[in-house]
Amino acid sequence: MTTTPTRRLLPLHTDVRHGSRSHMTCHFRCGNACDRPVPNTTDNPEFHEIAATALARRSLIKTAAVGAGALTLTGVAAGQAPLAAAAVSARGAGGWAFTPVAPNRDDKVTVPRGFRADVLISWGDRVEKGAPRFDVRNQTPEAAAQQFGYNNDYVGVLPHPTKQKRAVLVTNHEYTDENLMFPTGTDADVVKGVAMASHGLSVVEIVRGARKGSWRRAKVANTTLNRRLHVGSDFELVGPAAGDDRLKTSEDATGTTVKGTLNNCSGGRTPWGTILSGEENFNQYFEGTRPAEYEAEYARYGISGGAGRGWSSIEPRFSMQNEPNEPYRFGWVVELDPYDPTSTPRKHTMLGRFKHEGANVTIASNGKAVAYMGDDERGDYIYRFVSAGTFDGSGTRKARKANMQLLLTGTLYVARFAGDGAEDERYDGTGRWLPLCSDTESFVEGMTVADVLLNTRLAADTVSPTRMDRPEDVEVNPVNGRVYAALTNNSNRGTTFPADEANPITTSQVRSAPDAPLTSASGNRNGYVLEMTPGNDNHAGTDFQWSLMLVCGDPEAPETYFADFPKDQVSPISCPDNVAFDGAGNLWISTDGNVLASNDGLFRVPTRGPNRGQVQQFASTPFGAECCGPFISDDQLTVFLAPQHPGETDGATFEDQSSTWPNDEGFPRPSVVTVYRR
Numbered sequence: 001m002t003t004t005p006t007r008r009l010l011p012l013h014t015d016v017r018h019g020s021r022s023h024m025t026c027h028f029r030c031g032n033a034c035d036r037p038v039p040n041t042t043d044n045p046e047f048h049e050i051a052a053t054a055l056a057r058r059s060l061i062k063t064a065a066v067g068a069g070a071l072t073l074t075g076v077a078a079g080q081a082p083l084a085a086a087a088v089s090a091r092g093a094g095g096w097a098f099t100p101v102a103p104n105r106d107d108k109v110t111v112p113r114g115f116r117a118d119v120l121i122s123w124g125d126r127v128e129k130g131a132p133r134f135d136v137r138n139q140t141p142e143a144a145a146q147q148f149g150y151n152n153d154y155v156g157v158l159p160h161p162t163k164q165k166r167a168v169l170v171t172n173h174e175y176t177d178e179n180l181m182f183p184t185g186t187d188a189d190v191v192k193g194v195a196m197a198s199h200g201l202s203v204v205e206i207v208r209g210a211r212k213g214s215w216r217r218a219k220v221a222n223t224t225l226n227r228r229l230h231v232g233s234d235f236e237l238v239g240p241a242a243g244d245d246r247l248k249t250s251e252d253a254t255g256t257t258v259k260g261t262l263n264n265c266s267g268g269r270t271p272w273g274t275i276l277s278g279e280e281n282f283n284q285y286f287e288g289t290r291p292a293e294y295e296a297e298y299a300r301y302g303i304s305g306g307a308g309r310g311w312s313s314i315e316p317r318f319s320m321q322n323e324p325n326e327p328y329r330f331g332w333v334v335e336l337d338p339y340d341p342t343s344t345p346r347k348h349t350m351l352g353r354f355k356h357e358g359a360n361v362t363i364a365s366n367g368k369a370v371a372y373m374g375d376d377e378r379g380d381y382i383y384r385f386v387s388a389g390t391f392d393g394s395g396t397r398k399a400r401k402a403n404m405q406l407l408l409t410g411t412l413y414v415a416r417f418a419g420d421g422a423e424d425e426r427y428d429g430t431g432r433w434l435p436l437c438s439d440t441e442s443f444v445e446g447m448t449v450a451d452v453l454l455n456t457r458l459a460a461d462t463v464s465p466t467r468m469d470r471p472e473d474v475e476v477n478p479v480n481g482r483v484y485a486a487l488t489n490n491s492n493r494g495t496t497f498p499a500d501e502a503n504p505i506t507t508s509q510v511r512s513a514p515d516a517p518l519t520s521a522s523g524n525r526n527g528y529v530l531e532m533t534p535g536n537d538n539h540a541g542t543d544f545q546w547s548l549m550l551v552c553g554d555p556e557a558p559e560t561y562f563a564d565f566p567k568d569q570v571s572p573i574s575c576p577d578n579v580a581f582d583g584a585g586n587l588w589i590s591t592d593g594n595v596l597a598s599n600d601g602l603f604r605v606p607t608r609g610p611n612r613g614q615v616q617q618f619a620s621t622p623f624g625a626e627c628c629g630p631f632i633s634d635d636q637l638t639v640f641l642a643p644q645h646p647g648e649t650d651g652a653t654f655e656d657q658s659s660t661w662p663n664d665e666g667f668p669r670p671s672v673v674t675v676y677r678r
Helices: 023-030 047-066 069-073 188-197 292-300 397-403 449-454 456-461
Strands: 016-018 115-122 152-159 166-173 200-208 215-217 227-229 234-238 257-259 264-269 275-279 333-336 346-348 360-363 368-374 378-380 382-390 410-419 428-438 471-476 483-487 507-510 519-522 528-534 543-551 576-581 587-591 601-605 616-620 626-632 639-644 671-677
Touching: 115 166, 115 200, 115 215, 152 275, 152 639, 152 671, 166 264, 200 333, 264 360, 264 471, 292 456, 360 471, 368 483, 428 449, 428 456, 449 456, 471 576, 483 576, 528 576, 576 626, 587 626, 601 626, 616 639
Parallel strands: 152 264, 152 626, 234 346
Antiparallel strands: 115 671, 152 166, 166 200, 200 215, 200 227, 234 257, 264 275, 275 333, 333 346, 360 368, 368 382, 368 471, 382 410, 410 428, 428 543, 471 483, 483 528, 507 519, 528 543, 576 587, 587 601, 601 616, 626 639, 639 671
16 A cells, blocks of 8 residues: 555534534535535425414413423433433333433443443444455455445344344445544545445344344354445446436446445335335535536536545546536435345335435335335425335235335325414424326426436425425334424524524524533524324325424423423433334434534434323434434344444544544444343
8 A cells, every 4th residue: 555645635623513513524424515505496385484383382382381390401411310211111122111311422322221232343344255354554445345334324124034043234334534534644546445335335144142132243254145335336227217318328328227326324124125225415426517408407406516525536437527417326215135145226216316315115004105205405305105006915925026116116296284273282284295206107397207206306396395404214103103204403494594583493492512501593403303194094195194293402492392291301302313113103213413512312202102202312322423223123122223423523533533432443433233121
């Protein structure tokens, strides 16, 4: 390896910019999306306008109550007494009684007393046979392509097809942080090559451990399903838009084969045993000037060109001057069959192209497969797909093969919300799914089916859906059948986005330090959790009801709301990102970008019964890390979570790290963690 000095990839900053997010995180994860113009420049209605009347009424009604006993939790921070445990009637994770974790800034995964957190797999660990041992000072692209990638986000676990004591772990690798990964002076081409190989997905066989609820990695030599997918792996474009001229490049004249997958964020398991993975902030990887023929289309997706990641020096396709169509080949939902290591993952054009946080499938009462999706951008939309065919639950190989075609044909919708206008204290209303196209017919005037699917944002703009505050994970609760969406935040609410001072969702309370008082901040800084109930309990129908189950933040803040649960008995929660459910129907929420001066974490919230809305913090992540996953095992004995970008704080470098989690090796390693009862 040569030691030609490389330019520093990011100026050193020492201040925090968006909650707990650093300049470094914003730079590497999403290309500083919040600093760029909002791609959605339409005047379509915004969610805060719909909820404003109810929220203003509720603020007046609840403020008096907050001033008394509800402030018992005032400023809960590291070292303060945690909340009392609550009893939940259920087996496994849904019934675990625990004392909630207190907010903290520790460089470790903190779990309640009586629980244990084990590191299952970390960046650089061997995945494929023949992979070398990890050597952080001598990384190569060839080694990285066989090792566990960087920044694990989505976690999915499926039963092993033949071995009862094994399971199959599938993990996304969202992005890389070259400042933390490489010693100063590492060869520039090595840095780029390793970074490209460290994106993508990992499939890893895991084995039950000796302790109930524990897991460990299977020995690589004894696995048949382990697999790494990265920027150089083959992916197939499928569905109505596959083969469109805009998907063709000099290397792929058919418009059906793509090298790689980028910025994979969250995902979901399908009822037929595959994994869906969402390509999110793909726009930041392409360099140069936007092609004139795609100026408006690319601008709507935040594809601005510029320096990108510098990958075009190795792969010319990342320059829009070389391959103007290459950005059209990303922004899709990827389907991976983890049971067939020889299969080619598919990019589903029928699910639309946007910044997919993920996709989660449920089966409607009429047998249709329904996929819910969020477009993770300020002011963008929530989508849904309904299949044309019906699910075959017989469990045969023939049925599985047929079910794997369900996402190829059907209808794509976008959501419009409306307030109910009732004089009550609820944040609620009704909604409608607006059709954009089927696999054979466009419902948007002047656009073909391919136009709608390739430029889904532009198509949706024309039908006046509701602009949301960063809709991320959208998932169906398997117990109550309702749909839950994590709406992380919108720091520009009140500036770029119109604000209403009477609407508490546009003025949040934040902290500058753990022991600092709450102060007002413009914008929806803490986020909220949306609950949707399909009309007639039919996910394939076009009508639904909605309510805000949680308005997140510190319970001391007047704008917060926890489904009517007493505010003196909840944990502070900020910036919900991903959701999961246990066997009792409890909602588990992971956070990203906490603005309450503590580490991100994982929270459990009952969705029914007397404890509905009681937010309890179950875990906190290491310093500088985001809490990803989560996943509750099918036997309800294990919670999987995936802290990513530990130590990603401004000023940190490989030689001067702010985290050494998990192994105190002198540098941090993003990892997947299992949590279970001792």
